[in-house]
Amino acid sequence: MSDRISHQGLRGKVMSADDAAQLIKPGDQIGFSGFTGAGYPKEMPGAIARRITEATERGEEFRINVLTGASTAPELDGVLAETGGVNWRAPYQSDPTLRGKINDGTTYYSDIHLSHSGQMTTQGFFGPVDVAIVEAVRIKEDGSIVPSSSVGNSVNYLQAAERIIIEVNEWQSAELEGMHDIWLPGLPPARQIIPIEESGQRIGKAAIDIDPAKVVAVVETNAPDRNSPFKPLDEDSKRIAGHLIDFFEHEVAQGRLPENLLPLQSGVGNIANAVLAGLLDSKFENLTSYTEVIQDGMIELLDNGTMSVASATSFALSPDAADRMNEKASDYAKKIILRPQEVSNHAEVIRRLGVISCNGLIEADIYGNVNSTHIMGTKMMNGLGGSGDFTRNAYISTFVSPSTAKGGDISAIVPMVSHVDHTEHDVMVIITEQGLADLRGLAPRQRAKVVIDKCAHPDYKEALTEYVERAEKQPKVGMHTPHDLREALGWHQRFLETGSMKA
């Protein structure tokens, strides 16, 4: 048995994943660890999926509700979704199989701000958490758990759950111990001030206290996180990064940002990674980050000293970077802090520190509303994630995207977005490879001019301008936000009918 299980009583609970899965009941609501493919349990979900499939084959109803930190991996969301046994899922996912089940109506998906999901669970808004299944680096003598490559909502789920199952994963470096900062503000009326005044400040403990009496099983695993490689930087991503860095330089010159900027938040994905890579070659120094996920680009900034400290709740690394992290985790723990997502994404800290947010979008409209979640207004892509947590409390909120998708058949700039995740009141800057639209202080009609001029692809500029002109001539139109309601969603309908937004 692994020497990573130091609590005597819990050593007696070690069993196989399939035996532990027998402790899961139909209808259970399960809180899993895991955030952006890091720190999720590797074997239990598969064992539960087998149990669901067997029950279904016997003609029994066996469905579960699944809570996590954020997205996981094929070994969690994928295998569970495959069974058709996921009744309800929150707060974020990015798995192709699960996405299919959400969009065909098999699975109900509640797309919740990541910083609110743990709090809402603790507040009892989703009903009881029956089981928490959490990956750990090790179990300490007192039963407390050292989390692995993410913290996510594990603390909330471990506190709320009736039963606990721990996966101790030998693949995760034991040196991650000390990187985590475990602290939650509690519930009102006694919710505490979050005393973080700098990204790098530690306020909590290195491990999660649990009640060992609630642990019903401990499973030993040795398996890597989902870690997938980033794509090589393409020209569009480099241009987007260039526009953003120019903007930063301009804001510093205008005295609206300090020379080392303010703490950066960077969404997940290739463009965000390109922005970080762009900062590597910029003149900026002593950067800090208060974000939710640490990607390769941020590790490089930490490695070369451009960034001094990064606070997050999870990693999302390439396999190579994950190997380096595992080798040098105790070194990185001096510059990296992993917090519960309720704290990494908390309005209070984000607004206090003045975080500069940078997130992707699916589409933006001419008036500055952003859709981050829905394809053509009805199909869920991934979810909101932490984009709302950061955007709505940011000192400066930015969104990045190529100006077209599907080989040019979709314009990322449309007359009216088909779903709104970030309102005109929260979106300050939109950037495409075409340019940067600074919307701060502008009224909707002023925004339309700037968005079309700076961000839209040349193939769509004329059509957008003509839309505005027609909208302004509609009978009974308000000139605050002119629209032709018959045509506002027409680009999306055309795409559904013809495969292109082009007329």
Added chain:
Amino acid sequence: MSDRISHQGLRGKVMSADDAAQLIKPGDQIGFSGFTGAGYPKEMPGAIARRITEATERGEEFRINVLTGASTAPELDGVLAETGGVNWRAPYQSDPTLRGKINDGTTYYSDIHLSHSGQMTTQGFFGPVDVAIVEAVRIKEDGSIVPSSSVGNSVNYLQAAERIIIEVNEWQSAELEGMHDIWLPGLPPARQIIPIEESGQRIGKAAIDIDPAKVVAVVETNAPDRNSPFKPLDEDSKRIAGHLIDFFEHEVAQGRLPENLLPLQSGVGNIANAVLAGLLDSKFENLTSYTEVIQDGMIELLDNGTMSVASATSFALSPDAADRMNEKASDYAKKIILRPQEVSNHAEVIRRLGVISCNGLIEADIYGNVNSTHIMGTKMMNGLGGSGDFTRNAYISTFVSPSTAKGGDISAIVPMVSHVDHTEHDVMVIITEQGLADLRGLAPRQRAKVVIDKCAHPDYKEALTEYVERAEKQPKVGMHTPHDLREALGWHQRFLETGSMKA
């Protein structure tokens, strides 16, 4: 001269409003005091309007940008809008004349979260503030200003402005001194923790420090606030209040709220006032409020002891209640605190205290998105106000509205809202006179069932249900948020064409 001007140097700056208006230049950006018709300067706007009109008649261009706390009154927004000389306005208004200018394209309006507007001014996002024009109860010996019936953004504007004009209003009770709590968190990277842990906690000073050298004029006035009477409670408002109070009782019974609830925020208007009146007759005790505006209903709760303390940034009282306030201001100062709107509406405090928010809506859609600002997608009604500040950080967010408007020709529940101010991710509870929809933890299709069942007017229920059924059958539809994009905004278009949403 008034004995309310105790600073010797500033006594020498006393002049008429018309003389002071000569100090305003074309193109000036002016930050006015004032919030929900309380504490705005009474004479300077009229004098500036006269100056604009005279210049315009001479053929000169004279336009200004107007910042305030929130809505003001005919004597400010009304007279300035009448001239056509308001180029740009932020962050909130409710004036009929100004609304007309916004919707006919004369005035650009930037509809900004109230808690962000002061901060964004200080951050320099709107350019320099040329003049601050602020109403005061008195000017103290050291030149500091005792604000009147609102605090709003006055501190930010006084700090940012190049020139300052003070209106000292004898109508406002001198006993208001001591009710205000002047404190701002500053700017990042040195922004401070807001140390408020209870609604009633005072953290600042009773007056606003200014640089007397920046004061170019002091004007003496004696005029009441806009105070308008509330309508008598109608049956719909009473039913809405009843549903909300039943919900509170249920949440307490389920252990999800303490017996004295959590601090209440209540939007402005008759329904919000009805909810407060409903609490007066309920079994709840020891209530507290952390809100932006104190209306008559809240004063009654404080008077009869049902509520122990109320924190806000402004009053919005009937003439009778305003008279009582002026008579007993020093008594009320023990239970009422007026803060800068950056603090009264701040994400950090709202989330820490666990505020229960209650705001009106123009329309909600079946999936839980809320439109608070736009009529038929294009015309600005008033603006977002503080609804976003509170909703997005609330412990429980609620929205209240009658289920129909315009004698039944408009349904407040529609297939898709024509503008989104509060996304599906932030709206927890919707209440009409028909009933209450608790949307917490529900996926969009689940929400549609509950919203139609509980909130829609019987005249529109069948049409909404049929819409969902048709939407679910659309080719290529995603079953996460089913829509027929050709029909989603069809109810609004029908209203524009026929005067009714009814088919």
